[in-house]
Amino acid sequence: MTTPLYRQLGLTDGEFAHIPTLIGRAPTDAELAMFSLMWSEHCSYKHSRRLLRRFPTEGPHVLQGPGENAGAVDVGDGWAIALKIESHNHPSAVEPFEGAATGVGGIVRDILALGARPIALLDSLRFGSLESARSRHLFTRAVAGIGHYGNCIGVPTVGGEVAFDDRYEDSCLVNAMCIGLVRADGILRAAAFGEGNLLVLIGNRTGRDGIGGASILASAELSSDDADKRPSVQVSDPFTERKLMDCCLELAADSAFLALQDLGAAGLTSAACEMAAKGGVGLEIDLDQIPLREGGMAAAEILVSESQERMLGLVAPETLDHVLATCSRWELDASVIGTVTTTGNFTARHHGAIVVDIPASALTDDAPAYDVPRTPASAPTPLELDHIPAPDDLQAAWAELLARPNLASKRWIYQQYDHLVGANTIRRPGGDAAVVRIPGMKRALAITTDCAERHCELDPRGGGRASVFEAARNIACTGALPLAASDCLNFANPEKASTGWRLAEVIEGMSEALEAIAVPVVSGNVSLYNESPERAIYPTPVVGMIGLLDDAGSSVGHALASEGDLVIVLGGGIARLDASEWIGAAHGAPALPNLDGEAALIGFMVSAAREGLWCSAHDISGGGIAITLAESALAGGIGCMVTLPEDRRPDEVLFGESGERIVATCRPTALARLTALAGDVPITVIGSVGGDSVDVHLGGATIRLDLEIARVAYEATLPEAVA
Amino acid sequence: MVAVVRFPGSLDHESAVRAVRGVGGEATYAWHADPQLPDGTRAVIIPGGFSYGDHLRPGAIASRSPIMDAVRRHADAGGLVLGICNGFQVLCEAGLLPGVLRTNATTSFVCRQVELEVLDHDTPFTRELGAAISVPIKNHDGAWFGDPHHARIVFSYGPENPLGSVASAAGVASARGNVLGLMPHPEEAVDPLLGSTDGLGLFAALVRA
Structure with missing residues (x-):
């Protein structure tokens, strides 16, 4: 017996049975294809929608919260910043170059859909160990794809992060974040309105690439026959994307669009249905007007093609000639493909016959929503240090840790990305957060992506908090005030109760932390089913965060600056080896992040930065204080001498991790003012800047990292691993 | 007036305009499809980017645009033309500068700060530059290939040769010195906030032209 079509398309028996109750009859093949995509996890968030309501989404700066193509916040002087992070995991696992490249293209168009000019990109990546040939291939090709696309469209890739762990061997993660600039009173929305207004499809021709991308690829587990899914991966054309950006921004500046929408997952189906459902109107679409890349495409194929570099604009009839002329000047195809009606139905004609006629809301608002099953995991067990041998040679251990792929220099990656185009990048990749001048303003943005996935695996509530706070500390280390967040929740199969519980707990922990620092989530994305029969990924809730600096010239870097500066540890976090990079796996029970302590530390960093008191600041994260000091010294080309307490085992003191800790430096004259400002935030002077090594005095011994020797090992790891 | 040429896929045109205005000059755009440069053009910048998506070869399609005939006439009359990155590739493809730009020795895109040695201070562009300047590179096909004995090499990388160009060349000029590509x-490199102001002298020279 053959599998019925609806099941091949990814619908369940129950979902298929529900369709006739919504449309009053059995669906046509084209309609069935549309339902299968719109009701896929990727488009409908059916397993996560109810949980996502927990996130705080409101704040005085929020101009656009979740629900549109991207969120947006007010940054003053009449300007707004649009932001969103999104996954392109499954396509990248099947074809890493095109998968990662089109991931960049998709997030850029989400920002463009608000009428915003994209000004910065970041990428959060996870791969299996670099000892695996497959992971090396995925990693190097994904980096090449990101560079190919981002460089060619002229949006700087200013930051991001990468980690390698066996748990991502079968399901790599490729998340891309984009930031855009738009007039606060010029933010475009996707809702269609006004009977007789016209839908204009702009950009690439529609082909057979990317058919079923959202359902077949993005909403199912990967398996050994993934090569067969290669036709579901889209093909990138960044040159057309750049022209599309230039053209759409010119038209947006002319107020030529009444609404604008990106064609992403589920292609025209998703773009048009969302426009109709949001506006409470109908749309009548003539598929024969769509420029096609090849002949003989069926209606269903045209409706769900995920061909890239296409935008759908809503245009008043009297503006049409201007829109078409502008598109022609940019050498872009543009066609009127439909009109707004009052029926509330999505209607499509093909070769003169009506092939689709269903309420737009049936595909969007009436999509199924499920509660995920939840079975709590047992509480994690703290590491028993008695069972873990302490390193004999701490100096050698320090050098070895610094050169591990997760901690070593990421220069090999970011040197392949144009991180400068636009001439606004103030703090380049390699520090805590990138700092980008807001074009035309005195202000600047700090931008970061972060996640504490091993912590999430052991304690999802605590890990959710830790992911948010790490992002916020990275923002605060530049002196910027955390302003808004976008999240990309990468999880395994949510229909399994252990994953469902982790998803709910992570969202709870993230929400608690976001509330503690008054940062709203304004956009986001969910990527589920990141697992194979052999492995599931760690819960990986990547937090993209932006912060605002009132004076672009006042940002703080992570590099040690001048001889004689004091080295200070801030915050109340207590270093532990549980889930640390030194242990190298998700073992132990990391401490639950303290909401009040983290919020106070972040507030203190920002207020002292506003007074210009910091010479440098660097968050203590992977590898502990030993790695933090090494990174700051290598970046500054100058060393330091510090004394650390000997209250615990030396490897715990040096390499232990926690939230709520920052290493900062200041001029000696600033210390009194800092102490007065610190309030309840613990601050401890541990040493001073100087010399050409990092010298740590610990328990009567001196452990030394020579900077020139360390730099060679630190820089060599990634180039050698991929050579 | 400095005219900054804009092709489909140009990326650094706005930065070029900002650099010209930053030294007190006037700048305007010249559209690739126009047969003439804007009235009052005294100098031309062909900016960086991926004109025509680098299809065929970097700069190949742009070099055959209508505006390039006007740029050629401008250069023949002794007017200043500065090609940056993709603009350098366009000028080589157009035959206004010697040599070609080949794929980097790394076979990858390279974005980083570099030190340049200024070898030739006798061009109209370089009279006020110091002996060495710090500027960023960011390209995939930036290894100049040509005859170093019959080309006027104005800038060279040093001490290392990050892209693998012949004679470490980073920029070359026409024999007359009025066309420069790098x-x-x-x-x-015109704003202390972004780390270097060593590029200011080049734009000051264009503005005075």
Whole structure:
């Protein structure tokens, strides 16, 4: 017996049975294809929608919260910043170059859909160990794809992060974040309105690439026959994307669009249905007007093609000639493909016959929503240090840790990305957060992506908090005030109760932390089913965060600056080896992040930065204080001498991790003012800047990292691993 | 007036305009499809980017645009033309500068700060530059290949040769010195906030032309 079509398309028996109750009859093949995509996890968030309501989404700066193509916040002087992070995991696992490249293209168009000019990109990546040939291939090709696309469209890739762990061997993660600039009173929305207004499809021709991308690829587990899914991966054309950006921004500046929408997952189906459902109107679409890349495409194929570099604009009839002329000047195809009606139905004609006629809301608002099953995991067990041998040679251990792929220099990656185009990048990749001048303003943005996935695996509530706070500390280390967040929740199969519980707990922990620092989530994305029969990924809730600096010239870097500066540890976090990079796996029970302590530390960093008191600041994260000091010294080309307490085992003191800790430096004259400002935030002077090594005095011994020797090992790891 | 040429896929035109205005000059755009440069054009910048998506070869399609005939006439009359990155590639493809730009020795895109040695201070562009300048490079096909004995090499990388160009060349000029192309980006070295102001002198020279 053959599998019925609806099941091949990814619908369940129950979902298929529900369709006739919504449309009053059995669906046509084209309609069935549309339902299968719109009701896929990727488009409908059916397993996560109810949980996502927990996130705080409101704040005085929020101009656009979740629900549109991207969120947006007010940054003053009449300007707004649009932001969103999104996954392109499954396509990248099947074809890493095109998968990662089109991931960049998709997030850029989400920002463009608000009428915003994209000004910065970041990428959060996870791969299996670099000892695996497959992971090396995925990693190097994904980096090449990101560079190919981002460089060619002229949006700087200013930051991001990468980690390698066996748990991502079968399901790599490729998340891309984009930031855009738009007039606060010029933010475009996707809702269609006004009977007789016209839908204009702009950009690439529609082909057979990317058919079923959202359902077949993005909403199912990967398996050994993934090569067969290669036709579901889209093909990138960044040159057309750049022209599309230039053209759409010119038209947006002319107020030529009444609404604008990106064609992403589920292609025209998703773009048009969302426009109709949001506006409470109908749309009548003539598929024969769509420029096609090849002949003989069926209606269903045209409706769900995920061909890239296409935008759908809503245009008043009297503006049409201007829109078409502008598109022609940019050498872009543009066609009127439909009109707004009052029926509330999505209607499509093909070769003169009506092939689709269903309420737009049936595909969007009436999509199924499920509660995920939840079975709590047992509480994690703290590491028993008695069972873990302490390193004999701490100096050698320090050098070895610094050169591990997760901690070593990421220069090999970011040197392949144009991180400068636009001439606004103030703090380049390699520090805590990138700092980008807001074009035309005195202000600047700090931008970061972060996640504490091993912590999430052991304690999802605590890990959710830790992911948010790490992002916020990275923002605060530049002196910027955390302003808004976008999240990309990468999880395994949510229909399994252990994953469902982790998803709910992570969202709870993230929400608690976001509330503690008054940062709203304004956009986001969910990527589920990141697992194979052999492995599931760690819960990986990547937090993209932006912060605002009132004076672009006042940002703080992570590099040690001048001889004689004091080295200070801030915050109340207590270093532990549980889930640390030194242990190298998700073992132990990391401490639950303290909401009040983290919020106070972040507030203190920002207020002292506003007074210009910091010479440098660097968050203590992977590898502990030993790695933090090494990174700051290598970046500054100058060393330091510090004394650390000997209250615990030396490897715990040096390499232990926690939230709520920052290493900062200041001029000696600033210390009194800092102490007065610190309030309840613990601050401890541990040493001073100087010399050409990092010298740590610990328990009567001196452990030394020579900077020139360390730099060679630190820089060599990634180039050698991929050579 | 400095005219900054804009092709489909140009990326650094706005930075070039900002650099010209930053030294007190006037700048305007010249559209690729126009047969004439804007009235009052005294100098031309062909900016960086991926004109025509680097299809065929970097700069190949742009070099055959209508505006390039006007740029050629401008250069023949002794007017100043500065090509940056993709603009350098366009000028080589157009035959206004000697040599070609080949794929980097790394076979990858390279974005980083570099030190340039100024070898030739006798061009109209370089009279006020110091002996060495710090500017960023960011390209995939930036290895100049040509005859170093019959080309006027104005800038060289040093001490290392990051892209693998012949004679470590980073920029070359026409025999008369009025057409200059370079792979590094002086327009991204005009603001202390972004780390270097070593590119200012080049734009000051254009504005005085």
